[in-house]
Amino acid sequence: MNIRPINEEYSVSGQIQVADLDEIKALGFKSIVCHRPDGEEAGQPSFAAIAARASELGLAIKHIPVGPMGVTPDAVVAMVDALDDFERPMLGYCRSGARSTATYEHSLRQR
Numbered sequence: 001m002n003i004r005p006i007n008e009e010y011s012v013s014g015q016i017q018v019a020d021l022d023e024i025k026a027l028g029f030k031s032i033v034c035h036r037p038d039g040e041e042a043g044q045p046s047f048a049a050i051a052a053r054a055s056e057l058g059l060a061i062k063h064i065p066v067g068p069m070g071v072t073p074d075a076v077v078a079m080v081d082a083l084d085d086f087e088r089p090m091l092g093y094c095r096s097g098a099r100s101t102a103t104y105e106h107s108l109r110q111r
Contacts, residue, residue, distance in 0.1 A: 009088040031086035033062050033093075033100070051063070064082065
């Protein structure tokens with residue numbers, strides 16, 4: 001896990017594991033957004049597995065998959081909703097953090 005802050009309310013990471021969620025909570029994150037589609041790569045944990053543990057820890061979590069076509073208008077709207085609804089600081093993750101960064105940047109233009 002390589003968490004990179006974008007600003008004081010939002011950070012990004014590459015793929016996280018279920019075991020990382022305790023540390024994510026300990027670091028002070030209040031919510032998580034996954035921008036990675038399920039099944040993108042062999043061995044990748046499912047969103048459901050991540051979400052189950054996140055919920056146990058009291059972390060809000062949302063799945064906003066961004067596929068090979070890039071950030072869609074629907075993904076931007078869903079991200080704006082997440083930013084409106086979830087406490088921060090928020091962690092966004094995907095394979096490398098790039099889609100999480102792009103989706104967040106697009107959503108800032110809509111707020």
